[in-house]
Amino acid sequence: MKLIRNIAFPFVPVYYAVTSLRNKLYDFGIKKSKSYDFPVICVGNLSVGGTGKTPMIEYLIRLLKDDCKVATLSRGYKRKTKGFQLANEFSTAESLGDEPFQFYNKFKNDILVAVDSDRINGINELKKLENPPNVVLLDDAFQHRKVKAGLNILLTTYHNPYFSDFVLPTGNLREPRSGAKRADIIIVTKCPNSLGEAEKREFVKQISPKENQHVFFSSISYSEFIFSSENKRKLDTETNFTLVTGIANASPLVSFLNEKNLKFEHLNFKDHHEFSAQDILALEKKELIVTTEKDFMRLKQHEALKTKLFYLPITVAIDKEIEINKLIKDFTAC
Structure with a gap:
């Protein structure tokens, strides 16, 4: 490259x-x-x-x-939908994009989450809402x-x-x-x-x-815990796991885990990677998967990964x- x-x-x-x-x-x-x-x-x-x-x-x-009254407006990179979309209970990472879907999952009771590649149209649609931001x-x-x-x-x-x-x-x-x-x-x-x-x-x-x-x-700042859809575990107690990343730069996360002397293999995919059926089959064979919150939004839909898939939250x-x-x-x- x-x-x-x-x-x-x-x-x-x-x-x-x-x-x-x-x-x-x-x-x-x-x-x-x-x-x-x-x-x-x-x-x-x-x-x-x-x-x-x-x-x-x-x-x-x-x-x-x-x-x-806050709204986020993103273009919804790599989503499978077109035009303006307002997040709701039926939304997925495929309909919104992984990052907007992450916003919705964390803050859906507090904010509006929308996507539109045309930001002017997106803002206009938000302001038309009965309770606009x-x-x-x-x-x-x-x-x-x-x-x-x-x-x-x-x-x-x-x-x-x-x-x-x-x-x-x-x-x-x-x-x-x-x-x-x-x-x-x-x-x-x-x-x-x-x-x-x-x-x-x-x-x-x-x-x-x-x-x-x-x-x-x-x-x-990294959390002391990793989270699944239904559970959380102390990161320091996990001695062997698979780190899965599909982000632009995984180096800070890898460095953080290495500094904690944790043992893991790293499967590093490109940013916004679309996990294929073959990728999922390979991940199903892993005992414990730790990933980023963004990647978790795309992977959590796979039932076979439900009990082994965890994400590590970060804050600024x-x-x-x-x-x-x-x-x-x-x-x-x-």
Whole structure:
């Protein structure tokens, strides 16, 4: 893969030019963006994935759900349905996509969960509801510039920051680094717990934020327990299991499990992997499967895995939590 990306380097200027032109057309108002008179928060990134958008959306849900009527709106990547879909008791990972289905499973009594590849139409459909939301969280919509969110939150990982990356196809950026200027809040995700203040200051220098931009650092917190549909078990007591991941970057999870000296084999699939019948047959032979919450949403429908399938929840811990919470709550004004 690295060789192919290096060979593709001559195409980088072409991709750069096309995405830059698109952004300029929006910047100059030639292509139109729609803004709204109620709070719309966009969570996204410049890279192709793996920056922690899902746990960040969940962080915002937990922060706002008690005071605001919150809706999440995603495109529903790899779902089998078309158009606008509002999650309900009959929804599945196939009808919504794995991440929206995860939101629905965790917060269905507190929020609305919708998917639509056309974000403007999705917002319009949400506002037509009898009890519409007063805050909309756009999941992975930083490049969806037809909607002008009132607050843009940009995520970039500590170990692969956007300022050290290149655009596709050689690098992982969906658009040039200059796109970060559109962000109101930049969060450096997946930071090591040992990250010191001096290192943070150096990182901020590399970002070189504008005066109106706020930079925060976050880390992943893993649960002490693994959960099935009906049960939970202490992670530390599991001495031998199979780790199944279908996410963009499983390295932090693998490192966490290794640091706990747990013994496991790792079946590492590509992001949003669609598990085949052959995959399921292979997994049925495993004694205990630990997976991510996102992968659990796709695997739990298989009855043969029910007693052996567990997921490890994660949450986001953000430095200066009071400050970022105030910025978000002041914006929503619920």
